[in-house]
Amino acid sequence: MDIEQLLLSFMLLITDFHRISCLFVTDINVPEIVDFRDNVTLSCSYDMSGHTLNSVKWYKDKMEFFRYSPMMHPVYMKFPVVGIQVQDGKYFCNESTCRVDLSLIGAKSTGTYKCEVSGDAPHFKLAAKADNMTVAALPQSDPLIESFNSMYRMEELLSATCSSDYSSLPTRLTWYINGEQASLGELQPSIDTSIPAHDYILRRQKLQVRFYLSGPRFYHAGKNLELKCVAEIENFPELKRETSLNAAITHYDNLNNQMLIHAGSGVSGAANVTPHHNTLQIISILFAICFLVNSALFSL
Template structure:
């Protein structure tokens, strides 16, 4: 019991000392950005009676910015791949990055150090991911002009060259289509190269799927917080086909009934000539 009491008496002032020292209260780093955008990094401090000696920013363990209030000039920029600093918008509390690229993705750490004799040091970090896609909307292929009842509907949705790879979904009226109707295709995923992904859809055309003869589908490509979608409308062929019309059967004539033999013809002409002679 006495030992626990002594430990408590020792730890409590130590915690008070740590809490009262220089510390970072918040680090603000954009979670997701598109290639080419700007990023503002913020490091909020609480001096707690101490004097700041330096503030430093690191990306994946490499220092790219330093601010020492007593130095002239106080700010120093270091070369790190994926980092382009805007000096006009950078200071003690924030740093602005210009034209972020895929190489800007990483872990960003703010480090503050107090003046002596304490030289208290505190760090806090956050991650930033840069989304790189050259095709803002997914492409839908395989669409027919119309479908008949019972026919197979086979469509493909493709998201081109995205880093990180996009996640594709098919939906109808806001409801995701069940997995048994989807066809997944393998895609070569590379950490350095953008990836193309494709998701197929196979349905059987039935009147129950179509509203007023139309089926509206949406393919969505999602990369973290960003989403792009393409809408397509399918049409059901509702033409009613009548029974086939049969042409009337042509009456066949017997060649024997229409053929007059030479003998009969000669006899007929002889009688006709005799009748004419008697009249004259």
């Protein structure tokens, strides 16, 4: 055997070795955090690299709940596992991808989800990837701001309360006044409320802000005031919610000028009405005198 044949045989051997050793899961899609009221879709992609697909199996915490076996009957199989339920007809798998839709039960749906792909004979290669999913009771609405008016005067005391929506995860509230975070001295102690529901302990936080409308941040803002409350859940920035409200700020000088204008209008109106009123009185008296004179002459 010459050198060229040896090189060719070696290359074929390397290629065949690479082919039979390259079955792997290229991607897995498991939501990091979801609300227990939602349905979720799990999916994984894989590269068979010439292998024949034997099966794709989905696990929750090492418990198999779904299987795709293209060479078996039935092709799809579902297995009962605590915390999840595979939706009827909501799954699809082929030689490169496998997708399955789940209905969640609640806190018991939290766990590690794994996609395992196996090749057929003669090599029976196996590859897998896993990821974690947290199932929680997440806020369904933006924070609520109460006791906030549409107009304030300079030097006036402003007091407003922000309430988060109920959640099974701790919520942090932050106040912003004209874009600046409120200082600790402007905040009252937070009030936490908890209730049991849906196998969770749901928590709601209230945070009150109190401050006087004085200082450069209000004078420089002109006549506008923006109050914003932000609700955040630690480690999950995508769950941030916020509410902003605006109010007009009236300065004392403007208020006094408006009062003087209204007062002046009232005096002017009174001055205009008084002469007209006096004239009517005089005419009434003259008519009365004429009536009395005519009555006296008629009696004579």
